Amino acid sequence: MHPWVGAGLEDRRDILAELGLSSIDELFASIPAAVSIDRLELPPARDEESIKLALAKLSTANLSMDCAPCFLGAGVYRHLRPAVVDAVLSRAEFFTSYTPYQPEISQGTLQVIFEFQTLITRLTGLGVANASLYDGATAFVEAVLFAHRVLRGKRDLAVVAETVHPMYRRVLATYAGAAGIEVVVVPPGADGRLDPQAVRAAAGDRACCVALQSPNFLGIVEDLPALAAAAHEAGALAVEVVTEAVSLGLLAGGGAFGFDVVCGEAQSFGVAPGFGGPHLGFFACAEKQVRQLPGRLVGETVDSEGRRAFCLTLSTREQHIRRAKATSNICTNQGLMALAATVWLEAVGGRGLRELAASCLARSEELKRRIAALGGPWRLAYPASPSFNEFLLLGPGPGAELAARLARESVLAGVPSSLWGGSWPDGILVATTELNAAADLDALVAALGRLS
Amino acid sequence: MSIPADLMYARTHEWIRAEDDGVVVGITHYAQDQLGEVVFVELPEVGTTVDAGEELGTLESVKAVSEFLAPVAGEVLEVNERLIDEPNLVNDDPYGDGWLVKMSGSADGDGILDAAAYKAFLEQENA
Numbered sequence: 001m002h003p004w005v006g007a008g009l010e011d012r013r014d015i016l017a018e019l020g021l022s023s024i025d026e027l028f029a030s031i032p033a034a035v036s037i038d039r040l041e042l043p044p045a046r047d048e049e050s051i052k053l054a055l056a057k058l059s060t061a062n063l064s065m066d067c068a069p070c071f072l073g074a075g076v077y078r079h080l081r082p083a084v085v086d087a088v089l090s091r092a093e094f095f096t097s098y099t100p101y102q103p104e105i106s107q108g109t110l111q112v113i114f115e116f117q118t119l120i121t122r123l124t125g126l127g128v129a130n131a132s133l134y135d136g137a138t139a140f141v142e143a144v145l146f147a148h149r150v151l152r153g154k155r156d157l158a159v160v161a162e163t164v165h166p167m168y169r170r171v172l173a174t175y176a177g178a179a180g181i182e183v184v185v186v187p188p189g190a191d192g193r194l195d196p197q198a199v200r201a202a203a204g205d206r207a208c209c210v211a212l213q214s215p216n217f218l219g220i221v222e223d224l225p226a227l228a229a230a231a232h233e234a235g236a237l238a239v240e241v242v243t244e245a246v247s248l249g250l251l252a253g254g255g256a257f258g259f260d261v262v263c264g265e266a267q268s269f270g271v272a273p274g275f276g277g278p279h280l281g282f283f284a285c286a287e288k289q290v291r292q293l294p295g296r297l298v299g300e301t302v303d304s305e306g307r308r309a310f311c312l313t314l315s316t317r318e319q320h321i322r323r324a325k326a327t328s329n330i331c332t333n334q335g336l337m338a339l340a341a342t343v344w345l346e347a348v349g350g351r352g353l354r355e356l357a358a359s360c361l362a363r364s365e366e367l368k369r370r371i372a373a374l375g376g377p378w379r380l381a382y383p384a385s386p387s388f389n390e391f392l393l394l395g396p397g398p399g400a401e402l403a404a405r406l407a408r409e410s411v412l413a414g415v416p417s418s419l420w421g422g423s424w425p426d427g428i429l430v431a432t433t434e435l436n437a438a439a440d441l442d443a444l445v446a447a448l449g450r451l452s
Numbered sequence: 453m454s455i456p457a458d459l460m461y462a463r464t465h466e467w468i469r470a471e472d473d474g475v476v477v478g479i480t481h482y483a484q485d486q487l488g489e490v491v492f493v494e495l496p497e498v499g500t501t502v503d504a505g506e507e508l509g510t511l512e513s514v515k516a517v518s519e520f521l522a523p524v525a526g527e528v529l530e531v532n533e534r535l536i537d538e539p540n541l542v543n544d545d546p547y548g549d550g551w552l553v554k555m556s557g558s559a560d561g562d563g564i565l566d567a568a569a570y571k572a573f574l575e576q577e578n579a
Contacts, residue, residue: 325519
């Protein structure tokens with residue numbers, strides 16, 4: 001058999017003979033009949049070129065975010081991606097690399113991870129960060145598990161804001177039960193914000209953490225100092241999760257307000273929005289708790305000749321050494337996406353990030369003003385609450401129906417707020433970024449006017 | 453390999469010294485030698501109650517992390533806070549300044565060895 005050409009009929013016969021089996025079916029006999037398929041009902045075979053043409057024609061029926069005014073957000077955001085990001089990403093030295101298995105000879109990869117960690121600590125206001133998590137949802141789960149470990153497993157309650165992205169909470173539910181952690185969900189107040197007193201009451205004396213998202217799922221910026229104080233008063237760790245990382249260009253990360261963990265999704269930093277990813281998690285904590293940090297950590301050192309070099313640090317937390325007692329089963333790097341974010345942040349720069357975030361905020365505020373002025377059936381769910389670049393819009397009907405009607409007007413107006421349930425009103429989450437031109441805002445406002 | 457005659461020992465390489473109000477626990481000279489340079493010590497909280505054989509804390513060296521166990525049952529009365537900044541004391545002075553935990557309880561119990569028995573146990577283990 002050739003190593004990369006599939007097995008032919010003769011090869012298959014030989015393999016079966018070697019295994020002492022008479023047929024392929026016998027080989028797969030252990031697969032239950034209920035989950036096996038006899039035959040796929042497929043149309044007749046066609047040649048490659050005509051299939052490509054048919055699929056290309058079919059795809060023109062899509063209302064894609066590249067060819068329609070797009071205000072989709074709810075955890076995935078469209079931002080500018082300078083060409084330098086893909087140019088660096090597609091270099092073979094990086095593109096073929098994942099987590100380095102012989103780390104210290106991969107100085108370039110280690111340097112990138114070190115720079116990513118450094119950038120995240122600056123944005124979050126905390127001492128150490130990793131580059132190990134696949135997405136915001138698993139970063140959030142790791143933060144809850146981290147808090148549970150820091151408090152030595154003695155506090156088994158996690159207080160979680162309902163306005164943490166519902167999909168993140170669903171991933172947490174998957175892990176929490178197995179880890180012996182009970183999750184209590186605190187709904188937002190009438191202004192869409194989390195009430196520190198409600199948090200304090202829910203935490204009682206057995207919470208390991210108070211975990212919340214800011215800006216929250218409804219786009220509203222939470223009162224971080226008051227919430228950190230409420231968590232600490234209860235003897236719990238304060239955990240902030242951020243799903244729109246660009247907000248950190250304007251809003252200080254929770255570390256500045258005493259949060260113990262700031263984690264989240266960094267897709268906004270140079271990773272194109274796509275179906276299901278790839279995404280990029282981030283996780284930062286205080287230096288004194290570094291031994292409970294999940295994942296790998298790269299440190300700066302000097303080599304035998306005194307030159308700056310990078311190395312894996314504190315590896316004894318990790319699974320390949322600590323086995324069952326490792327801080328996490330995550331023993332990798334989200335290397336390529338961390339590279340994208342690093343190149344993106346370094347190309348945009350500190351001032352650039354601030355300007356970019358300011359531009360998102362300005363456009364969102366302009367849209368809020370114009371919708372408020374529009375009147376009719378359209379109104380903002382939380383007009384008095386501070387938001388960054390996303391807000392909940394209510395209209396004449398349930399959110400899913402409104403989004404579908406606006407899509408027929410060729411506007412991707414946003415994500416239905418009740419797509420995953422929730423105690424909040426059913427409307428559309430409208431996200432605005434620097435990529436929304438003035439014409440996009442005009443198109444959305446005009447479409448809303450037509451549906452009044 | 454130093455094995456002071458006035459101490460008692462567990463097969464998991466902790467030593468025990470009886471005092472008026474309880475026992476002092478540390479790891480043996482042999483244990484610190486096997487671990488190598490200790491760089492971090494995670495100590496239990498004062499007030500924690502443990503059974504004999506239960507984990508008290510962890511010792512992280514440059515090459516491994518291992519747990520140290522309670523040789524006898526009791527309550528943690530005091531921990532050696534100097535180890536937070538000077539974990540190397542575990543190597544430099546395992547029977548003195550490198551002590552780990554002071555706990556209630558007595559120095560005798562199931563499977564606790566005297567110095568001669570611990571020495572014989574080590575010889576047998578490394579035979």
